Amino acid sequence: MKYDFIVVGHGLAGAILSYTLRKQGHRVLVIDEPRPSAASRVAAGLLNPVAGKRFAKSWLADTFIPAADAFYDELEQHFHQPLFIHKPIYKIFSSIEEQNTWMAKSAGTNWNDYILSTHTQSINQPDIDDPFGGIMIGRGGYLQVTEMLDLLTQEVLEQKLMLPERFEIEKLQLTEGGVRYKEDEAKHLIFCEGFQVVNNPYFKWLPIQPTKGEVLEVQTENYTPECIYNKAVYVVPVGNGRFKIGATYNWRQPDEEPSPEGQEELTERFRQITSQPFQVTEHLAGIRPAVRDRRPLVGLHPQYPQLSVFNGMGSKGVLMAPYLAQQFAAALAGTEEVMPEIHIFRYLSLYYDYIEQQNQQL
Structure with missing residues (x-):
């Protein structure tokens, strides 16, 4: 069978990317071995606009959050059931010092879109220990990741667009027109394998x-x-x-x-x-x-342009994947560029080091 794309991996990143490509009219084959311990299925799917002890706005939150809202709204309409649960996030101060850090930080930054209220004392919620108060964060919530993945998996299985099996990379052939995997051909193959990319001979050089x-x-x-x-x-x-x-x-x-x-x-x-x-x-x-630098890894292989990777979102996949999938789909169509901050070419020196090591072992 011939496809436009083969997507290897159907966790959060792979599922969102393959759905995005299918919505644009591409014929996509998904290859994924279902695993209950896959990171996407274990995680609670949190989307938090404010990150860490330093109270930093999540990277590109103003760009990612509207795209995430629109994507999950569309998905809910598509499947006729709720998937993203909007809830405020109460970030509890652990000390007076942390409270002071926030007060200084908030004075110089426009947080109006994300901070619902600041509390310097306990908000007196039953059974909650917050003697130093905290901040109530808006535009957050959580995605019911397992439910979403089950729905998308069922859809591609019903459309006979999925091989529910382990991808055997030794059976992948690179051809002049793209790739061939067993009996299937495609113009392009995208690896969305999560941490298992460390065993992928084409992309194991990534950090x-x-x-x-x-x-x-x-x-x-x-x-x-x-x-x-x-x-x-x-x-x-x-x-x-x-x-x-x-x-x-x-x-x-x-x-x-x-x-x-x-x-x-x-x-x-x-x-x-x-x-x-x-x-x-x-x-x-x-x-x-x-x-290493807490940014995703997206882009075409330096030597084999029929291969690419869409990976490395860590705990921020719910926030980042919808926008980045849309951007990468456009990049694959030649209408947009992958942003430099996430492009794998920022680690090109690691690729050259890897090739040199391989040559020395021959």
Whole structure:
């Protein structure tokens, strides 16, 4: 069978990119081995416009958030069900020093689109420990990632546009007109493999750092507040007294096995936010594709233009993927350029080093 594109990987990035390409009229084959421990399915799907202890606006938030809103709205209409849950995020100050940092930061920046309110004292929500107050962040929320991936997977399976199997790279052939994989041909192939790109002979030179993240789901006594909490970890109320708590960051042990240490860290962080009694109902672990400079990795292979990569979004995929998928689709059509900040050519020196090492081993 002949296709315009083959997309390898159907996590968050691959699913959004393949849907974007299909909506533009391209014939797309998806190849993906379903794995419950895939990072996209483990994550809580948080979208937060304000990042980190330094209270920085998320990179290109003014660009990414409108695109994300439009994309998830379209997807909800397409499948006739809610997928993105809009909720304010209450970022709790951990100390007077942190409160002062925010007050100084907010004085010189226009935060009107994102900050709903600033609290220098507790907001007196039941069972919430916030003696130093915090900021209430708007335009955030969470994507029901597993539900979205299940719907998109079902759609491509029904249309016979998916091979639900492990991609065998040794069966990939590069041709004059594109690529051939087993019995299928395409003009172009895009790798959206997440951390597994470290085993890809065409793109293993990219500086991906596999980083383990663990998430808990806990049950309380039907306690469901109206906001997401953020203090060292996120606490996302998902209804009926259930919360998702995450995530840990562990680059020393990049495996997909939940650990006692991870559970202890997350439960302790949860206790620092709320006095609600709780019971752990699920403990999951996945591996993120973290990048050295915390920017995605997008672009065509330096030597083989029929191959490209769309990867490296780490914990920001829900925020960034809709806009970047649209931009990359336009770049593949020759109507737009991939922005330099995410283009893989910023690491071209690593590619040359990799080629030299390969030649020395011959």
